[in-house]
Amino acid sequence: MVRTDPLGITASSSLLAAGALMAGVALTGCATRDDPPPAPPVIEVGRPFPALHLPDAADGRPRSIADFRGRKVLLHVFASW
């Protein structure tokens, strides 16, 4: 069932953490191990939703919010625990 976390934290404050885009890094042999790691995707009002592909729970196929371009989407992020 969907449960609300009994937290004092607002979702927006946790989601609006600043971060860079997941930069594409060339898979070359000359890069170093000290390159900065990619920041997580950011959900922020006024910005594009992250272009993540995730498995569809029904069949495991990749799906993305971009598949719904042209339609409005109400996205519900929840947990099954």
Add this chain to the structure above:
Amino acid sequence: MLGIVQEQHPDRARLFMQWRRMDWPILVDSLNLLGVSVVPVTVAIDEHGIVRLVNPRRETIEEAFLDRTFEPPPETAAPAGEARTAPGDPPGRWAPVAAWRRHARDLFLWGGPEAIGPAVEAFERGASGAPDAAATFRLGVAYRARYDSPAREPGDFRRAVEHWERALAADPNQYIWRRRIQQYGPRLDKPYPFYDWIPEARAAVRARGESPVPLAVEPGGAEFAEPVKTFSADTRPATEPDPTGRIYRDRGEFVEIEALAVPRAIAPGAATRAHLVMRPNLDRRAHWNNEAEDLLVWVNPPEGWDVDERPVRVPLPPALVSQETRRVEFELRSPADASPGRVTVPAYALYYVCEDVDGTCLYRRQDVTLEVEVRR
């Protein structure tokens, strides 16, 4: 309507959807790639893929979102994230950790069950050096996924918990990660039972004439246990079954036992949940013998520590012999004045095991230790 579910086990999400008749698309984000730290979160995304509202209010969502037409953004900003939907070739030897993380993610999401081993190795490479907390959490998810798979390696569950704890220590406000630990932790720490809905869901689905989505991994005791406000120590008088250690030992020849306390580090006065996972040694064709007494676990806690059940008895199945994995769980509480440091809690299991289906059956004892660290 679209959903993204934060769930380690995708088939549990499928059962949940079947029960609730969710016929809208739901995506599974086991690795928490979205980066949310709490749930639920609702996001209103316009026809151009732009986030317009986070947690919109029901009273105003029509006016503020549904009835509005949004103009395309003045410039096309590339959305964060990436669009890979299949694992590629492994990065080169000296590739940056970021490349290994992407490769690990692609193997985990799109490589199928046989890719979990290479995915774990790629996550390990991606977490080398000084990994950020998210990479550490995802490595923990990968270890747990391998633990739940046929490719399981000894210590995978322990490694998963270790990495989740490390990630949470770096970001204690990340409640998706915190819940992953609490799922297997003591009742004192649990905000709710987690998977108590599963029996109800199965019954409801069967009542509709459907077959419930099968689960590859049944939730264990910790995942069903009711939260409690106070620790309930077992103070009943009990006689130790083998105080002088006279019963012959099984040193893993017949049964392999993985012992783990979750969490591994606790404050003075706090509780931890012990997990003993017991598997008959299939290479030696070992079987449980179910004709005699119940499997029994005895714990000898250090001075001042409490146990919630002693001894722990595990009822035997009706089949004369069997080879199932047995999971024994109990909880320990440290004294309120416990000194910081590592504590070893000795315990042992007593069981009947047979050398083969028709082989000789023996009564054996196996000693285990639980490592707990007390931290102020």
